[in-house]
Amino acid sequence: MSYVDEVIAKIEKENPGEPEFHQAVREVLNSLRPVIEKNEETYRRDALLERLVNPERQIKFRVPWIDDNGQVHVNTGYRVQFSSAIGPYKGGLRLHPSVNLGIIKFLGFEQVFKNSLTGLPIGGGKGGSDFDPKGKSDREVMAFCQSFMSELCKYIGSDTDIPAGDIGTGAREIGYLFGEYKKLRGLFTGVLTGKGLSFGGSLARTEATGYGLLYITQEMLRCHGHDIAGKTVTVSGSGNVAIYAIEKAQQLGAKVVTCSDSTGWVYDPDGIDVAALKEIKERKRLRLTEYAKYRPQSVYHEGRGVWVTPCDIALPCATQNELTLDDVKTLVKNGVTAVAEGANMPTTADATDYLLQNGILFLPGKASNAGGVATSALEMSQNSERLHWTFEQVDAQLREIMVDLYHHIDDAAKRYGREGNYVDGANIAGFEKVVDAMISQGIV
Numbered sequence: 160m161s162y163v164d165e166v167i168a169k170i171e172k173e174n175p176g177e178p179e180f181h182q183a184v185r186e187v188l189n190s191l192r193p194v195i196e197k198n199e200e201t202y203r204r205d206a207l208l209e210r211l212v213n214p215e216r217q218i219k220f221r222v223p224w225i226d227d228n229g230q231v232h233v234n235t236g237y238r239v240q241f242s243s244a245i246g247p248y249k250g251g252l253r254l255h256p257s258v259n260l261g262i263i264k265f266l267g268f269e270q271v272f273k274n275s276l277t278g279l280p281i282g283g284g285k286g287g288s289d290f291d292p293k294g295k296s297d298r299e300v301m302a303f304c305q306s307f308m309s310e311l312c313k314y315i316g317s318d319t320d321i322p323a324g325d326i327g328t329g330a331r332e333i334g335y336l337f338g339e340y341k342k343l344r345g346l347f348t349g350v351l352t353g354k355g356l357s358f359g360g361s362l363a364r365t366e367a368t369g370y371g372l373l374y375i376t377q378e379m380l381r382c383h384g385h386d387i388a389g390k391t392v393t394v395s396g397s398g399n400v401a402i403y404a405i406e407k408a409q410q411l412g413a414k415v416v417t418c419s420d421s422t423g424w425v426y427d428p429d430g431i432d433v434a435a436l437k438e439i440k441e442r443k444r445l446r447l448t449e450y451a452k453y454r455p456q457s458v459y460h461e462g463r464g465v466w467v468t469p470c471d472i473a474l475p476c477a478t479q480n481e482l483t484l485d486d487v488k489t490l491v492k493n494g495v496t497a498v499a500e501g502a503n504m505p506t507t508a509d510a511t512d513y514l515l516q517n518g519i520l521f522l523p524g525k526a527s528n529a530g531g532v533a534t535s536a537l538e539m540s541q542n543s544e545r546l547h548w549t550f551e552q553v554d555a556q557l558r559e560i561m562v563d564l565y566h567h568i569d570d571a572a573k574r575y576g577r578e579g580n581y582v583d584g585a586n587i588a589g590f591e592k593v594v595d596a597m598i599s600q601g602i603v
């Protein structure tokens with residue numbers, strides 16, 4: 160059995176009931192086969208892959224908090240510190256009822272490669288809780304965040320582990336988490352990113368993941384002789400990533416005709432009204448059913464279904480495994496040119512294979528959504544030097560990082576005879592830097 164197959168089998172056996180983690184490990188290790196095979200005996204002797212796929216540390220803790228009626232609730236908190244090979248652990252905190260250890264491990268593992276691809280000195284980690292902020296009062300969210308941080312603060316720090324936002328963790332949650340950290344530790348440091356602008360946040364961090372997704376998609380299309388202007392785009396999700404992906408796509412001259420949330424989706428033939436979407440989702444925290452009140456020509460559908468809409472470019476920006484084989488068959492039938500992931504691992508493994516086999520340009524999330532964490536690292540730099548950069552400065556750096564990232568994964572794919580396969584290109588390019596650091600630092 161090859162070393163790669165041995166490690167995949169071991170991971171599946173030793174981590175039962177964690178299908179998303181298995182999926183992420185399988186995808187990365189399958190891409191790495193040609194790299195590993197060149198050095199198989201040395202890597203096996205040094206247990207290099209076992210060290211790559213097992214987190215350095217995983218922390219699980221109880222989070223008790225009191226609701227507005229005096230009822231006590233107990234949620235579970237997690238922080239998985241996956242790899243510090245190239246820098247301090249960095250990755251978001253997800254607050255969603257679906258969160259469990261396997262989900263956090265999959266996200267932390269992906270984060271290692273994504274952070275490496277940004278070219279910045281950040282290792283990989285991820286955390287979160289099965290707490291659902293939806294429908295909770297601000298006071299309840301604050302109570303949860305304070306309790307969560309009272310435990311998490313023991314394991315994080317501006318030079319060790321720097322969490323950020325993710326699903327369910329936006330500016331409000333980061334503010335409460337930061338306030339509690341400062342109170343407990345007495346330190347005003349850049350221990351979290353995604354902070355408010357009045358206390359160390361970076362301009363353009365809110366926009367970064369969605370904008371970055373469009374910058375890299377634009378560069379990929381340009382290199383393949385296409386222009387984004389005039390294209391029809393479908394987007395899923397209506398959270399942080401989706402909103403700013405829609406905004407930038409429209410600034411670049413495309414028309415985005417869909418968005419969704421976990422209960423339904425909207426088709427707007429005239430193009431999604433971003434101002435209305437921000438009002439509904441960012442300010443009022445309401446459901447997408449409200450959208451029709453702003454745009455009478457739009458159509459609201461219950462359930463999932465975004466991908467039946469004909470488009471040139473599809474941008475899944477909601478959650479993992481939301482784009483299935485049936486969905487991509489429909490996209491291909493309708494003539495899609497490119498699919499770029501805004502969310503983490505939104506495309507199922509068989510759907511990814513189908514897109515690649517059919518010659519569709521496909522960017523995996525660990526490359527295409529790296530703009531968020533890259534800008535978080537720029538926020539860390541600003542915090543360290545106690546300076547504040549302009550929106551234009553940060554945005555220009557973000558664009559440069561995403562364009563460089565595209566060429567980095569394109570080159571890696573070509574070097575291994577996998578031209579145009581950006582899944583392999585991203586996994587190989589991300590791995591090369593991490594493995595170099597791991598080997599240099601010895602068996603730790």
Ligand code: NDP
Pocket residue numbers: 257324325326327328368396397398399400401419420421422476477478479501502503528529531532
């Ligand atoms: P938000 O919480 O802001 O938005 C998430 C969106 O996806 C909402 O519209 C939500 O609908 C929908 N959604 C969430 N879970 C489900 C589900 N199980 N089924 C259907 N729809 C769902 O999160 P973000 O926009 O920050 O994150 C979206 C994705 O992007 C995630 O995969 C995240 O890991 C990834 N990502 C985020 C980054 C960031 O900077 N924020 C950086 C890199 C990746 P509803 O409101 O109904 O729950």
